Amino acid sequence: MATAAVVETGERENYLNATYGLKSWLLTVDHKRIAMLYLISITFFFFIGGFFALLIRLELLTPASDLVQADVYNKLFSMHGMVMVFFFLIPAVPAVLGNFLIPIMIGAKDLAFPKINLLSWYLYIIGGILMIYTILAGGVDTGWTFYTPLSTEFLNTNVVSAALAVFVAGFSSILTGLNFIVTTHRMRAPGMTWNRLPLFVWAHYATSIIQVLGTPVVAITIVLVFLERVFHLGVFNPALGGDPLLFQHLFWFYSHPAVYIMILPGMGIISEIVCCFSRKRIFGYKAMALAVLGIAVIGFLVWAHHMFVAGISLYAALVFSLLTYFVGVPSAIKVFNWTATMYKGSITYQTPMLYAFAFIGLFTIGGLTGLFLASLGIDVHVTDTYFVVAHFHYVMVGGMVVAYLAGMHFWWPKISGRMYPEGWGKLAALLVFVGFNLTFFPQFVLGYMGMPRRYAAYPPEFQVLNVLSTAGATILAVGYLLPMVYFLWSMRYGPIAPANPWGAAGLEWQTSSPPPTFNFDYQPVVTWEAYNYDEIPEPEEVPVAN
Amino acid sequence: MQTSPAAVVEAHAHDNPALLHHFATEGQQKNAASLGMWLFLAQEVMFFGGMFCAYLIYRYKYFGDFGSASQQLSITLGAINTAVLICSSLTVVLAVRAAQLGKRTALVIWLLLTIVLGLVFLGIKADEYAEKFEKHHVPGPHFSYHELLPGQEGKPAAEQQYANPRHAEMYFSLYFAMTGMHALHMIIGVGIFAYLALMAYRGKYGAEYYTPIENSGLYWHFVDIVWIYLFPLLYLIDRHR
Numbered sequence: 135m136a137t138a139a140v141v142e143t144g145e146r147e148n149y150l151n152a153t154y155g156l157k158s159w160l161l162t163v164d165h166k167r168i169a170m171l172y173l174i175s176i177t178f179f180f181f182i183g184g185f186f187a188l189l190i191r192l193e194l195l196t197p198a199s200d201l202v203q204a205d206v207y208n209k210l211f212s213m214h215g216m217v218m219v220f221f222f223l224i225p226a227v228p229a230v231l232g233n234f235l236i237p238i239m240i241g242a243k244d245l246a247f248p249k250i251n252l253l254s255w256y257l258y259i260i261g262g263i264l265m266i267y268t269i270l271a272g273g274v275d276t277g278w279t280f281y282t283p284l285s286t287e288f289l290n291t292n293v294v295s296a297a298l299a300v301f302v303a304g305f306s307s308i309l310t311g312l313n314f315i316v317t318t319h320r321m322r323a324p325g326m327t328w329n330r331l332p333l334f335v336w337a338h339y340a341t342s343i344i345q346v347l348g349t350p351v352v353a354i355t356i357v358l359v360f361l362e363r364v365f366h367l368g369v370f371n372p373a374l375g376g377d378p379l380l381f382q383h384l385f386w387f388y389s390h391p392a393v394y395i396m397i398l399p400g401m402g403i404i405s406e407i408v409c410c411f412s413r414k415r416i417f418g419y420k421a422m423a424l425a426v427l428g429i430a431v432i433g434f435l436v437w438a439h440h441m442f443v444a445g446i447s448l449y450a451a452l453v454f455s456l457l458t459y460f461v462g463v464p465s466a467i468k469v470f471n472w473t474a475t476m477y478k479g480s481i482t483y484q485t486p487m488l489y490a491f492a493f494i495g496l497f498t499i500g501g502l503t504g505l506f507l508a509s510l511g512i513d514v515h516v517t518d519t520y521f522v523v524a525h526f527h528y529v530m531v532g533g534m535v536v537a538y539l540a541g542m543h544f545w546w547p548k549i550s551g552r553m554y555p556e557g558w559g560k561l562a563a564l565l566v567f568v569g570f571n572l573t574f575f576p577q578f579v580l581g582y583m584g585m586p587r588r589y590a591a592y593p594p595e596f597q598v599l600n601v602l603s604t605a606g607a608t609i610l611a612v613g614y615l616l617p618m619v620y621f622l623w624s625m626r627y628g629p630i631a632p633a634n635p636w637g638a639a640g641l642e643w644q645t646s647s648p649p650p651t652f653n654f655d656y657q658p659v660v661t662w663e664a665y666n667y668d669e670i671p672e673p674e675e676v677p678v679a680n
Numbered sequence: 681m682q683t684s685p686a687a688v689v690e691a692h693a694h695d696n697p698a699l700l701h702h703f704a705t706e707g708q709q710k711n712a713a714s715l716g717m718w719l720f721l722a723q724e725v726m727f728f729g730g731m732f733c734a735y736l737i738y739r740y741k742y743f744g745d746f747g748s749a750s751q752q753l754s755i756t757l758g759a760i761n762t763a764v765l766i767c768s769s770l771t772v773v774l775a776v777r778a779a780q781l782g783k784r785t786a787l788v789i790w791l792l793l794t795i796v797l798g799l800v801f802l803g804i805k806a807d808e809y810a811e812k813f814e815k816h817h818v819p820g821p822h823f824s825y826h827e828l829l830p831g832q833e834g835k836p837a838a839e840q841q842y843a844n845p846r847h848a849e850m851y852f853s854l855y856f857a858m859t860g861m862h863a864l865h866m867i868i869g870v871g872i873f874a875y876l877a878l879m880a881y882r883g884k885y886g887a888e889y890y891t892p893i894e895n896s897g898l899y900w901h902f903v904d905i906v907w908i909y910l911f912p913l914l915y916l917i918d919r920h921r
Contacts, residue, residue: 243701247716250716308723312719312720313716316715319712320711321702347723348726350727350729351727354729354731355730358857366820367856368819368849368850369850375741376738384730384733
């Protein structure tokens, strides 16, 4: 009995102690518990993908291919890419933080379709099991892009199971996005108008549009690859007049917008944190909301910039180059508005804010180098070099992962009801920032000097920069392990968190930490927007863990 | 004015049993389900869209060969199947109407009729597939194709031009991928309607709650519309000569 549990522990009933037992978790329809299931499984895949990354960096410590042979190296970077992209970067922020926070932020009891939410976690797990099977059965070496005809005609590795893994995980992503859109439209509390919606919700709304409209295209593309391998249909087969470029078009039609699936939710996190720790209303709320929608829409029109040297026509390349520049406009609006929000704000330097600083700087570098790559001349020079690798890791790791860590620290008191140790948090943030830059900045230089990606060996003159990069990756790994250790530690030993430790304005801070099963004890009625920091007092003394 | 979650759940218990705990009203629940279904269909449009895109590109590139391969299909069977599907859309609409009016027997009958029409379609489709196997028109190692390009029949034998068998194989690859994916959706739809018919027989649906019937109907209409595009695209290439 739920009530009995409360009497025994003397704690307030919340989503964590409402019921007990494995079944109460595996069959839960509570969005907060499903978010925790996702948190555990996504962390697992993050460390698998990270393990492959460390092996790659270790191999690249020396110029010769000595730790692993070239064929094994091909598998390492392929599986690193697949695991990280499809099982960490795409689901992480929406499925963990979005799942947990969106209903609370809009004053709903749950997502619109709680059972579909649970189904999407099970699809993720089925996809994950297929991915693990792929790894254990000897891996796959198509690259994470499955380019045809390499993947359909020439490789004898586990392409079919890897394709199925991505396909199933894709439907998990579609269902999450569908759930968020319907929830945002239909489940808002009285008074929660579109103009009062937190930017975190706006960002997830934009992300969900991409998930629902983009993911099915890569799903059918992967089905066609599957049919080609298993049933000898030949849609991409050059021997039947099939066009390999068609595969690339279909693949990037999703996989370019997919990078916005990864980064937009992170931008939502940063908007919340920057306001809270500057004690100021967001600068240009409407522009910020429109910017995420703008990125989502324009993001659908730029995919062929991945194919500038693949044989598309010059005119197509010019158009896609121009369209790619357009994405820079809403992205720049975001960066300028965050800095304008901080201007003359009363800034405090807690861990989430440190990550937010890191995000803004690193995302700016990642975004601007994206514009280098959008210009046709430079792109020809640096295509398939480490310059591209450094660029997307600045956006994905420096942007998305840093934002994810920022959000985890910011909302950890709400999720767990405990405070994490602030000193360790700051140390980890510093390690991540230093380790990250040391890992990936040398790769910009390496790429510009002409070191190609996806090779296990390289000329000796590149060694110094590669050693720096590997050293940075080691620091980065420590920076990632630390939060996992102290988050787990804080669940038992951290100080009890109050409902609103940061003095934040969002609706999610109005309910207790951790929230009760139905999020609020009463139906909230919203009469303010999420950023009226003028009227909210500074937080009481934040409990600090030693 | 605080209400505990348990009290909220209890308050719902007096209302419609189909109203789930996290919705305030039945209208909100119905609107949410309806929007969810439309989004799912948008997802389906993009899913089939990838194949339609591939088809249109190759049809443009290899028009003559696709025209030749298209004439291997039976227009009669395709047209019958089109009519069958349009009729099944009608029976679905009538099922939704019967649910709205609370006519249980009529609802079950219309649902069963829809299933029958769906199975007729699948049966005819299976027969067409079987013919493709017999003629070695299934892509793969056993594929063989030796047919004239469209408009070559009247010419002297020495001048006649034949279709490129590789491109014809591409046509049949797309034919099987597209109609196969469509048939898979039909099979799923028949399964859904079988479940709905059972639940309707048990009296689960009525004038106050028929959302599953309506949303499954939307799904069925979508599957029909896919076929309405597939039929001219695959069967009617270059038939006007």
